[in-house]
Amino acid sequence: MSYAPEQASVANPQGWRARLRGRFQRWVKRRIPPSRSVTLDQKRIFIMPSRVGFFFLLCLAVMLLTAINYENNMSYGLTFLLATLFIVAILHTYANLAGLGVHAVLARAAFPGQQTEFDLRLERGGKRPRFDLRLRWPESSEQRINLADSASEVLRFYLPVGRRGWYHPGRLLIETTYPLGLLRCWTWVDLDLCAVVYPQPLASPELPGQAALAGDGGALPMPGSEDFDGFRDYRGGDSLRHVHWKGLARGQSLQSKLYVAHAERDRWLEWEAFAGLPVEQRLSHLCYWALDFDRRREAFGLRLPGTEIRPDSGDTHRELVLTALALHGVERPA
Incomplete structure (x- = not known):
């Protein structure tokens, strides 16, 4: 029966693939830890031949075998010239990313089902121009940029968000195949950038307690x-x-x-006003009434277990209340 685990791993290839992917992600996290600002260096950059590069190397091998077979000096010279071109391309492709600065700028809050905005700034790093830089997060569209005329550039990405709490977009992929497309140079950067996702507003017929008092006072x-x-x-x-x-x-x-x-009269959004309901439903009702009071420009406060925000009004107060509702019972991702 000693062969049972071996048979199980063969029968379930997704299991060992998941373990291998987990080990690789842990290795990348140790090698490129989360940071708000990153300067790409040798430790953070990976380089390999692209598909075109592998085909180019295969052609070089065929040309070399042909030159050896026919003992043709012109074939030798062309093969070694193209091989030298490939080696020089390695240096230029690597230099196109080396020294590039990536800085987290902003992550805007959003409601579930919406798209949130992530802003980051690329800095050229020195006077060397950068060409054909491609950036994307796992759930965002790709953006291409050249840093030739300007020393820095701010890029804006839009990503869909899910449930309430913190939304982390994952690692940012930065890659280039400049100048010849023979090599792919890339890195995965964790900018330690998280967006707040508010609760989904859920209307209720009335707000129990003091907050339901009508009139101005x-x-x-x-x-x-x-x-x-x-x-x-x-x-x-x-x-x-x-x-x-x-x-x-x-x-x-x-x-x-x-x-x-x-x-x-002070309006208070009370946690106990919706006693008996599930946590997410309570937060959704409170979120709805917070938006309703803000729309009517009425001062209101919030009382949650362990949190109290005094009555006030305005955009800053609204964001403070919605953020408290969004992060109730939620820890920031490690």
């Missing part, structure tokens, strides 16, 4: 205020300016005018 008696609210019976100590003299002249009882001011 509650009416409170404020002597001397400009807002007239009616009459009440005269009380000793009332200002004579507030006495309803016209009513007294018409034979009515002595009354005082009542003035009020509206005191703003």
Whole structure:
């Protein structure tokens, strides 16, 4: 029965492929660790012949065998000249990436199902121009750029995001086949750049608790205020300016005018307002009401387990509240 594991590995090739891929990814992570800013050097760059390069080498081998068979000096000279061209191309292809600077700039937040924006900056590094640089993340489209006239360039990528929390786009692939296409030089860079994914807004009929209070505030008696609210019976100590003299002249009882001011009530988005619902559903409801209050330009606060954001309004406050909802119970990816 000692052959059982061997048979299992043969029967399930995807298993050993996954293990091999995991080992390779761990090796790349040790060799090129995550960083917000990377300068490409010999340790971070890989180079191999491209498909055209392998065909070129095969042609060189055939030409060499032909030259040996026919003992033709012209064939020897052409074969060695092309081999020298291949060796020189190795140096130029490697130099097209060596010294290039890659810097993380920005990762914009988004809602599930939307596309988020990742910005990064490429720096030429010295006076050497860079040609035919190709960059892409696993789920983004490829961008090509030349750094000849400018020392740096900002690139913008759009990637679809999934569930709430942190979204990490993976390793950025940078490659080039300049100048002859015979060799492929590339690297995988982890820019340690993550985007925040907000909860999916989910409407609810009403917001339980204090946050559901309608109107701009509650009416409170404020002597001397400009807002007239009616009459009440005269009380000793009332200002004579507030006495309803016209009513007294018409034979009515002595009354005082009542003035009020509206005191703003604090709106709070409470975690316990949706008790009994699953965590994601609670966060989605709170996200909906946060956007609703922001749309109406009303001040509101947020209370989550371990987090309290005082009532306020504006774009900065909205982003603060949505980020707190997005990262509730979520750890930043290692």
